[in-house]
Amino acid sequence: MADAAAAEDPAPAHSATEIAAAWRRERPGTPTESIEIVTPIWWLAKLFTDDRSRALRDAGIDAATLDLLSVIRRSGPPYALSTRELARRTLVTAGAISQRVARAERDGLVERASAGTGRRTVLVKLTTEGHALIERSVDTVLGREATLVSCLSDDERITLIAVLDKLMADVRRRTTREEG
Numbered sequence: 326m327a328d329a330a331a332a333e334d335p336a337p338a339h340s341a342t343e344i345a346a347a348w349r350r351e352r353p354g355t356p357t358e359s360i361e362i363v364t365p366i367w368w369l370a371k372l373f374t375d376d377r378s379r380a381l382r383d384a385g386i387d388a389a390t391l392d393l394l395s396v397i398r399r400s401g402p403p404y405a406l407s408t409r410e411l412a413r414r415t416l417v418t419a420g421a422i423s424q425r426v427a428r429a430e431r432d433g434l435v436e437r438a439s440a441g442t443g444r445r446t447v448l449v450k451l452t453t454e455g456h457a458l459i460e461r462s463v464d465t466v467l468g469r470e471a472t473l474v475s476c477l478s479d480d481e482r483i484t485l486i487a488v489l490d491k492l493m494a495d496v497r498r499r500t501t502r503e504e505g
Contacts, residue, residue: 341365362492376473377466384465386458391466392417393425394434394459397451405450407440434458 339347341364345357381388396414400406406414412422426449429435434455440446451459477485 341368373470373473376469380466380469381462384462386462389421389425390429390432390434391459391462393422393429394451394455395463397435397449398456398459398463403450404456405438405448407446407448409446411449429455 341361344364345360348355348357348360377388381391386394392415393411396411397404397406408419408422408426411426412419415422417425426435426437430437433452435449436452438448438450440448474482
């Protein structure tokens with residue numbers, strides 16, 4: 326009976342604070358400052374990812390299609406973007422965008438059209454079916470995620486957003502420099 330309850334409890338066996346303390350005890354001098362920040366972020370990412378996967382499955386859409394349709398929908402009327410702009414806004418390669426567009430086009434969610442600018446620019450436009458799917462899906466996914474963060478007060482949300490923005494910008498700067 327206790328094993329079944331433990332299997333259902335998503336809480337980690339040890340808190341990040343306990344993990345950091347154990348490393349300091351076992352290896353004094355080991356840099357542990359990040360553990361109580363990075364470890365909960367990883368755990369939250371896993372929980373959010375798993376929950377989003379369930380919400381997407383319930384909505385009848387996969388993550389790549391949601392990403393593609395969302396970017397087009399957020400662009401505003403006429404809900405059409407070039408493949409180059411889609412790649413830029415989704416942070417995936419042109420090849421990945423081509424695959425996503427081809428699959429969504431096959432499913433009747435988008436259609437391709439010439440931009441009419443004299444260049445070979447192709448626009449990807451939401452179909453009526455694609456527009457309806459993204460409207461339903463975004464409500465399902467964002468509604469669920471809003472519920473997951475509803476324990477935070479408005480002030481806590483504002484503070485967390487600012488801290489995460491600061492951390493994201495610095496980590497991007499540091500990791501981009503290290504890669505390049």
